[in-house]
Amino acid sequence: MMQNTLTFALSLVIAVAMVRKLFNLSFSAFIKTFFITLAVLLALTGAAYVAGDVFGKFDCMQVLNDLCLNLRDFPLLGGMFSFVLSIVPGLLTAQLSALFLLLVLISALFALIWATQSVPLAFIIVSSFAIPLSGYSAGYIIQELITRIGRNSFLILSLLIPIMAGMGLNFGMVLGAMAGQIGLVMICDWGIAGIPGMVLACLIGTPIAIVLGIFCGAVLNRAKGREMVTSYILGFFINGVYQMTVLYLMGWIIPITNPALLLSRGYGVRNAVSLLGIRGVLDNILPAVIAGTDGTSQFMSVYGNGQSSFMVMHLPFINGAIRIPFGTLIVIALFCMFIVWFRKTKLGQDMRALGQSQAVADSAGIAVNRTRIIAIVISTVLACYGQIIYLQNMGTLNTYNSHDQTGMFSIAALLIGGASVAHASIANVFVGVILFHLMFIVAPIAGKNLVGDAQIGEYFRVFVSYGIIALALVLHAWKRNREREESRRSLRGKNGGE
Numbered sequence: 001m002m003q004n005t006l007t008f009a010l011s012l013v014i015a016v017a018m019v020r021k022l023f024n025l026s027f028s029a030f031i032k033t034f035f036i037t038l039a040v041l042l043a044l045t046g047a048a049y050v051a052g053d054v055f056g057k058f059d060c061m062q063v064l065n066d067l068c069l070n071l072r073d074f075p076l077l078g079g080m081f082s083f084v085l086s087i088v089p090g091l092l093t094a095q096l097s098a099l100f101l102l103l104v105l106i107s108a109l110f111a112l113i114w115a116t117q118s119v120p121l122a123f124i125i126v127s128s129f130a131i132p133l134s135g136y137s138a139g140y141i142i143q144e145l146i147t148r149i150g151r152n153s154f155l156i157l158s159l160l161i162p163i164m165a166g167m168g169l170n171f172g173m174v175l176g177a178m179a180g181q182i183g184l185v186m187i188c189d190w191g192i193a194g195i196p197g198m199v200l201a202c203l204i205g206t207p208i209a210i211v212l213g214i215f216c217g218a219v220l221n222r223a224k225g226r227e228m229v230t231s232y233i234l235g236f237f238i239n240g241v242y243q244m245t246v247l248y249l250m251g252w253i254i255p256i257t258n259p260a261l262l263l264s265r266g267y268g269v270r271n272a273v274s275l276l277g278i279r280g281v282l283d284n285i286l287p288a289v290i291a292g293t294d295g296t297s298q299f300m301s302v303y304g305n306g307q308s309s310f311m312v313m314h315l316p317f318i319n320g321a322i323r324i325p326f327g328t329l330i331v332i333a334l335f336c337m338f339i340v341w342f343r344k345t346k347l348g349q350d351m352r353a354l355g356q357s358q359a360v361a362d363s364a365g366i367a368v369n370r371t372r373i374i375a376i377v378i379s380t381v382l383a384c385y386g387q388i389i390y391l392q393n394m395g396t397l398n399t400y401n402s403h404d405q406t407g408m409f410s411i412a413a414l415l416i417g418g419a420s421v422a423h424a425s426i427a428n429v430f431v432g433v434i435l436f437h438l439m440f441i442v443a444p445i446a447g448k449n450l451v452g453d454a455q456i457g458e459y460f461r462v463f464v465s466y467g468i469i470a471l472a473l474v475l476h477a478w479k480r481n482r483e484r485e486e487s488r489r490s491l492r493g494k495n496g497g498e
Contacts, residue, residue, distance in 0.1 A: 119468065120418045123435040130439065133446035141441060142290075143322045148437040149430070150283060150325035151393040153332045155386035156410045156429045158379050160339055162227075163424045164348070165375035166355035169411045169469075172216045172231035172376065176383030177403035178242040179208035184278075184388060184397055185246065185269055189258045193277030195285070198392060201278075205384040212238060213380035217373030224358070228421070228473065235407060246399055269399050279395035285327035328389060335382075336426050351375055355422070408469070412436060415472045 131141070155173070162170040183201035192200055216234055223230040250256050251267030261269055342348045350371050353361040362368050387406065391397055414424055417432025 119416055120431055120435060123416055123439065127435065127438050127442070130442040130446040133449050134442035135445065135449060136442060139322060141438070144441045145434055145437060146322065146324060147393070148440075149433050150328035150332070151390050152410070152413065152433055152437070153429060154328075154335060154389050155383060155406060156414050156433060157332070157335055157339065157426070158382035158386050159410060159414055160424050160426070160429070161342070161351065161382075162375050162379050163419070163422070164343070164355055165351035165372055166358065166422070167220065167372060167375060168228045168421045169414075169472075170231055170376065170379050171228060171407045171411065172220075172234055173379060173383040173410065174235040174403050174407045175212040175216055175238050176205075176209045176380035176385075177387035177406045178238065179205040179212060179380070180384040180387035181205075181391070181397060181399070181403060182208060182242075182245070183384075184275065184391060185250070185256075185261070185273060185399070188273055188275065188277065188397075189256050189261055191258070191277070194281050197278045198281060198388060201388050202385055205388065206381055209381045209384040210377055213377030214373060216380065217376035220376060221369045221372055232407075239403075242403075243400060271399055273397040273399055275391060275395050275397055278392045280325075280393065282327045282331065282389060282392055283323075283325035286330065288324035288326040290322040290324065325393070328393070331389070339426060347371070347374065408466070409436070412466075412468050415468050421472055 155177075158173055158176070159170055162168065180201065183203070183205035186204050187197045187201045190200075216231065219234055220227045220230055245254070246269045248268060250269050251262045256262055256267075256269070261273060263270060343352065350361070350366045353364065353366055354368060354371055358368055361371075383406070387403065390406075391402065413432040413436035414428060415432070416436045417428035417430070419425070419428035419432070
């Protein structure tokens with residue numbers, strides 16, 4: 001390992017001088033090129049591990065070692081591969097400090113983000129290491145990703161409209177999540193199950209979400225330029241109102257007749273509410289399955305015997321059965337079509353104009369404050385529906401905590417998908433869901449296999465969730481300040497020319 005490390009370092013020094021002289025690159029440009037090259041090599045290494053796991057037709061380590069021998073005439077590339085292949089087994093056996101390794105992983109991630117100027121690419125590289133370390137099968141990872149795409153995508157899509165209106169990341173989406181949870185508590189009390197129960201929960205949550213959205217929009221209109229931090233703090237304030245409502249008012253002022261929902265004192269909702277009446281009803285309205293050679297029989301033994309509603313696709317390299325929440329995915333697809341259509345409407349064009357420049361939009365006759373409030377109301381109502389879809393998949397409502405991380409994780413996923421504070425697209429949503437939740441799936445077990453402690457993966461993904469948001473906000477503030485400074489310089493130059 002030491003010999004490979006020295007070879008790598010010496011190759012790097014020689015390559016810096018040669019490449020800079022040959023291509024006339026600055027040092028920063030060379031470092032960026034170097035990190036991109038290393039990222040590609042790491043991604044190929046991870047892909048080889050995954051391919052070897054899925055197909056089982058070759059020894060990936062032997063293939064990579066042969067590749068190192070073939071690259072011996074290229075010191076930098078050969079040194080890179082040798083370094084990667086030698087350090088990974090060393091990490092697997094060494095008793096390293098978890099804190100030290102966590103700092104290394106975090107530093108590597110943000111170095112990759114800086115070098116590649118691409119958050120998704122950096123997370124792909126990290127995942128290419130974490131997937132083989134986790135030891136999970138391809139079928140398990142695909143099943144978990146499909147489930148999480150259906151569970152979380154609607155919530156993240158609700159963030160797009162405020163961004164389009166120039167209001168940034170709507171941390172106030174938790175207001176809509178709380179409205180949806182109130183609707184779910186009420187249908188559980190009334191004993192209404194299935195699709196009618198979900199629809200009724202949406203109908204109950206909608207007026208609450210509209211009122212909260214109007215309030216949030218009015219507050220944000222008084223904090224223009226500081227919408228994100230204001231909506232974040234506003235979420236804590238409304239959370240207090242929500243806690244008081246479900247903890248004291250329900251069962252005392254708001255009638256709750258189901259004793260299973262109430263605390264022993266006779267009022268206030270229990271911490272955990274079972275949603276068995278609506279669990280998976282949207283996911284299973286059009287059940288579908290992708291199955292391997294043994295997966296079809298396993299699936300049918302649990303869910304039915306060859307009913308026409310089951311859509312089965314066979315993939316020979318998948319073991320077991322992969323369930324597809326087809327009903328939920330159809331709803332998400334319809335929502336995406338709505339967003340595409342909405343952007344072309346008069347209101348959508350007004351919001352896009354606001355996103356470009358509020359001053360120009362105001363001079364063009366657009367009602368700026370009203371349009372901003374409408375954007376927040378739409379986002380809040382959609383977050384209400386998204387929370388109901390999320391919880392019907394989970395099957396359990398944690399009354400006082402289910403909404404806590406809704407905004408944080410949704411925003412983190414959107415940013416990991418390549419979005420920014422000022423621009424986001426539907427593609428960013430789905431790329432972010434896949435990459436963010438892929439880390440949620442593999443990080444704990446990868447950390448356990450790496451250093452014998454699953455918490456290292458948990459610490460890493462939690463830090464990333466908050467760190468990526470902090471990084472986006474810092475970059476947004478830096479970019480905005482730079483634009484203001486350039487505008488001032490331009491104005492001074494014009495005045496000096498006159």
